[in-house]
Amino acid sequence: MADTKKKKQILPRTPMPEQAPEVRRTNFEEVTLGYDMEMAVAEANRCLQCKKPFCVAGCPVEVNIKDFIKHVQERDIVSAYKAIMATNSLPAVCGRVCPQENQCEGACILGKKGEPVAIGRLERFVADTFAADDACQELSGKDECPLVREDLKVACIGSGPSSLTVAAYLSTKGIKVSMFEALHEPGGVLIYGIPEFRLPKSIVHREINALKEHEVEINTNWVGGRTVTVQDLFDQGYKAVFIGVGAGLPRFLKLPGENFIGVYSANEYLTRVNLGRAYDFPEHDTPVIRGRKVTVLGAGNVAMDAARTALRLGAEEVTIVYRRTQEEMPARKEEIHHALEEGVQLNLLASPTEFLGDEKGNLRGLKVQRMQLGEPDDSGRRRPVPIEGDTFEIETDLSVIAVGTGPNKILLDATPDLGLNKWGYVQVDEETGETSIPNVFAGGDIVTGAATVILAMGAGRRAAKEIAKRLL
Incomplete structure (x- = not known):
């Protein structure tokens, strides 16, 4: 007798609305716009409500993901918020900046054969939608x-x-x-x-x-x-x-020319723009150099933040310089995707060796060594190895060093x-x-x-x- 039991169809993730790349690269407003109730319920309904929810084990604070998503399915936002807050004090923050693809969503069963449940987006929706009566309830x-x-x-x-x-x-x-x-x-x-x-x-x-x-x-x-x-x-x-x-404490590369005007640590650059509101100069009195051709050295989330910030400050061209390939970039895939959509360029298998300046001490260029990948290092990634004699220069008037702290x-x-x-x-x-x-x-x-x-x-x-x- 034929098996008449139907398998549940795995539907694609519910898309989240976002600003168009050509629009958002000109402003500092939030890129992703969030779910409404119908979108959230549709996405929550993709959850299989597993008996053994591996997603919980994938969460560093062990949010009861299965339960909070069940409450979203039922449109009970108050209960969903309480379920999250039992272990997570900042759900609106985590829903936006956590690397869910390596944590809860990375462990989701649906991700084995399709796209995982958008746990981060649902967490954000719950936190943004919940209206607390007082500070106790909020916290x-x-x-x-x-x-x-x-x-x-x-x-x-x-x-x-x-x-x-x-x-x-x-x-x-x-x-x-x-x-x-x-x-x-x-x-x-x-x-x-x-x-x-x-x-x-x-x-x-x-x-x-x-x-x-x-x-x-x-x-x-x-x-x-x-x-x-x-x-x-x-x-x-x-x-x-x-x-x-x-x-x-920012880390520097200790390269010749690092003190030229126009070379920033990512810490200083982002602090000026974010905390000092330099993007709103002169309404706020924190100045920042608005580069014409910007290079960002590094490929983590901080590097992506710096590159995308430079675009929004009016740069004609922004380039990530990274000594490995895109596959090895440590930034979140979503951040890389958004950066590329907005026009950030990648100069890969390239390692800076010297900052070049003019007679007034201003940055004018970057000398770069072409690399190739060798054997894996301690991080498990293939070690970049210089290609003998293969160097070139990049024109740049602003360079942001984003190689760690x-x-x-x-x-x-x-x-x-x-x-x-x-x-x-x-x-x-x-x-x-x-x-x-x-x-x-x-x-x-x-x-x-x-x-x-x-x-x-x-x-x-x-x-x-x-x-x-x-x-x-």
Whole structure:
């Protein structure tokens, strides 16, 4: 007898509306426009509701993806939000900037034979659609939170994703949290690093405003290790300290001509444009060089952000210079796709050897060595090897170096008892996030080196749970 049981047809992903490339490359508004309810329900209905949801294991904070998507299928946004917030304090952020293709969506069963469920897009939809009644509900998804106790004080040095997670978790448990941020605006890399067209500042401000309403004290222009030290905080009665200062020290290539006018680190370039609002000069008084022919050195997400920013600032030509091929580029596939759509060019298997300048000290070009791929290195990627005698020059008046970051030593030098690893990052207990100093915790890039927002949040959550366990 023939098997009459029909297999469920695997439908393609529900497309997300976005600005046309020729339009968005001229503005700093968000590229992707988000789902409406009908789109979200259609995409949620693709979910197989697996008995063993591998997507959850693929999520660094183990969001109950199966349940929240089920609630979206039922158009119950309140329940969907609560399901996400049980483990993820920043769903509107994560839905936009997490590398879902390597995490939850990468583990989705549908991805084996077709396209995985658009988990990130659905998470974003839920977070953007949910309307909280108060700060407690916004930060925790719960209807009630304990009153904040002034006698239980915890300090966060830094205000990026790991510290925001700590503050949200502890404040909704009734613990008083104070944050100390070196810059003039809280949010860390979410504000100074990620461009408006990928993560609107209003999304970050929504989270920060909810923290303020929940009695989290936010102090800006306080430099950890200078304006305030870990010992200062304990002397002031804080019961625990969380260090979430990121890894904001730029790495340079140490090439001849690196000091020419027109050579930026990606940190400075993006901070000027994002935090300093240089894209709105002279309405905001932070200047930035608007290059005509721009080169970006590197191929990660930061490099893509810098390249796409340069286009929006009016560059005629923007080129990514990378020593491997497109297949090895570490940036998210979506970011590479958007960059290419917008007109960013790739100069691959090419490694810079010298910056060239004019008699006034201005950058005029880049000398480049042609490469080929050899045997795999420690990262598993094939090692780039120079092709003897094959060099060329690229005309450029603005070059942005986006080849990674390191730990800023100001706070580390001021805290000599803090255990560091051989790379200069803070050593912590993997289960609790506690450092070598009792009741001092750390998480995010200052522990792992440059990584993802969601990994920083996961570290913040682990530390916050341990702090709450000890204090309550």
